[in-house]
Amino acid sequence: MKTSMRVRLRTAAAGMSALLSVLLVCAPPASAQPDRFGAIDAYIRERMEATHTPGLSYAVVGPDGPIHRRSWGTDGRGDRVTPRTAFLWGSIAKPVTATAVMTLVQSGRLRPDDRVTDHLPEFRFGGAAHAAKVTIRHLLNQTAGLPAAATAKVTDCLDAGCPRPAERVRALDGVRPLGPPGTEYAYTSANYLVLTAVVEAVTKRRYADYLREAVLAPAGMKGAIADAASARARRLAPGHQLLWGVPAAIADGVDDSGAGYGYLGGDLDDLAALASFQLRNARNVLSAESVRLMRQEAKLHNGAGTGAGLGWRIGGLGAPLDGAVWHTGATPGYSAMLFLLPEQNLAIVVQQNLHGLVHDGAIMHVGFGAARLLAGGRPDGAPSASTYYLTVGATTALAVAMLLAAGRSALLLRRPAPPASRLRRTVLTGAWVLAGALPWIIAAPIVVPIGPRQSWTWIPDAFAAICVAATAGAMTVILRLTLAFRSVTTIRPEAKRVSDHRPEPDRLPR
Template sequence: MTLVQSGRLRLDDRVVDHLPGFRFGGASHASKVTIRHLLAQTTGLPEPAGFEVTDCFRSGCPSPAERIGALDDVKPLGPPGMRYAYTSANYLVLAAVVEAVTKRPFGDYLRQAVLGPAGMDGAVTDAVSARRRNLPPGHQLLWGIPSAVADGIDDHGASYGYLGGDLGDLAAFASLQLRRGKTVDGGTVLTSDSVRLMREEGRLQPAGTGTGYGLGWRIGGGLEAPLDTAVWHTGATPGYSAMLFLLPQRNIALVLQQNIYGLLHDGAVMEVGFGAVRLLTGGRPPAAQPSASTYYATVWGGQCPGAGDDPGGRALGPAPAPPGRDRRTSPARLRDGGMVRARRVARCGDGVARGVDDPAAGEDVGTRRLPRALRRGDRRRRHRRPPDHARPACRRALALTTSWRRRRRADLGFLEGRREQRGP
């Protein structure tokens, strides 16, 4: 949007005018895709397309422009503007467009145009900045125990997910948004027109059906009141997740980070943030605790007794620990196993963000301690062999939680295992 403001790019520019090698869906389809379609997630790219071009962790990964050829043979969901589907591939293509226009790496331009002015001096955009910030390892649950298994960063992934920082960095970004694009000293990162456009819900053609998505933000997104007017986004990479909620009418925001994430415990991880923001707005969190029944059902070969879903899909409660598991390390007690931090952000009279620990995220929103077995480095307990009846199921779970490290090495070294998060 900063390039649009400066006139170097227009929302209705065709992507092929900046990236002649863009051939998604064939030359005819690709020639109709615009910058606006990419931002609004309405190019026709299906969600799995992201797996083809994202999560490259090896050295010497290709640039965004060098990856888009993998989209040539992807079948579109429909003509541009007619179908909504969130996929990281859209924002990887945007990174290639930015690099073509600026002649600079996307991360470098992002720091100069947005992160620096916003006060996000410690932001992580690549592996080098992650090492400089001593980024802690990400965690995934292995048989119920949070284990440090995620250690990769896509050096060209800042546009679609590998952009991070500490709570101070995220709070600075939230404050910039509450000030509608203005910096603390009165400078402008985003104009009021840009802020308005980004927070307008997209409409599909020809019926005008709302998508729940703006230009980079979820708008309400199907959440119940009082969050139906929230501007928000969530996201995750293997081992990490983050959530940011803007409540412009109340002039407050909430940011939350967790260094634990895996597809099998997606709902439990994300519900921590949704519950926190409900409390912040005076609502009540769900009566049921975040459920890890999906995780248990996969790992232990079937749904655990006492855990399940009601006909409406709502988790009935935390699953009991499987035989032989200590309750303290059960993924149903997710917040005791990972590292969860949350902060409420409010704009003060001088326009400076004020951050306070928010009890909405739990009784103690500081850094959680890992299970005793991990703190003491007890390898026998940490890696103990599962029961005989569970081994086939455990192998299936590993295929979903760790084998993404080994897959897709043949084509550009891409690794599967990342998905953008939706609301409940």
């Protein structure tokens, strides 16, 4: 018996020794992870400084929660950013919405290939014939034929009393499709606004209420923002936008029906919980098959890839992120990024309280660079913010020039009309009218596609400069036409003096 025990002990000791040897050989040095996290910290701080980001939180996440997290800077009220500071996440809402839709699929209340009109009769995008061919799957993978410009018609309604999702869908009636469903990929939040309306129609509940019960609570995201009331409860501070290069906390407001496409948010722990939940393959909420479908790249009818799954971005990034499942997002004044690295069973989440449409690439690059560092690579060169400064600089210079032109025209109107030939007068008037119309010509391709309201929401400084330039330009046109008309109708003094000495017709010699 004692011999048998000794043999067992020796065998166990040998096994433990072998196991320890394997661990010592295969495991990275103790300092490897801290060094990697330190490099990510330094990189993020560098990007914050380069983009003038006021506040940021990020975390490296495993299946059981955050492994490493940091917060820096201040929020829109000037308070220090902590892991409990609330942010908005923008389009990271889309894979969350896709998850909610898949819960309805699993319960049998919805099918991916159901026609949207079966659940939402008011959906008439592209006419009745086109709308009848659009399925839930087309909305999920952004192949319904809705163009990117459709986003402006149904999103970012921040006022009290905004229409519910089903009512907003009617604004898509007159939008021209890019092609038959399944033939063109175009990323637009309009697809997910329609999905929000579908979920409400199927569940007979507000989308935010169903989302909390079906996805947010099971994922451990109990503090998440899903409507205006929860934003107030979490004391969401205004986000920052650049005004002539200076961050300003002016982006305030939440689309009460926007959680399905972009107005979802929460603190760092909520966003980390979402990443952990996805690393666990949405266990207890979705089946393995549902998760597989969501992370499978959708194909167009011609076999071309789209780079999109059901809610997720699939691949599309260079090594070592070629296997990443990811999404980025932004609302006015806020931006966020989530990268799942399935091969390493890790994720990284970043949220910051700055965003602007014109310098989106420079702001978002912090997440891509941090993810590459986590995956063992090196960050690519960051996009330049020069486009933003050129846009704002050019529109501001145009506004100043038009104000000076209008001012000079007003001063000339107070003076007597100088003598001028008809040709010179015509040429000068035409040139000034063209100059006054220039801001309107420039504004058209910038403002018309997204509309004045969206322009003010997303590019406030450039839009303000364009408005000033357009107003001053219109004044210049009016004043210059008035000057031209006056010069035509006013008798020149020389001509008047000659006419005063002419004899009257009845006194002329006969």
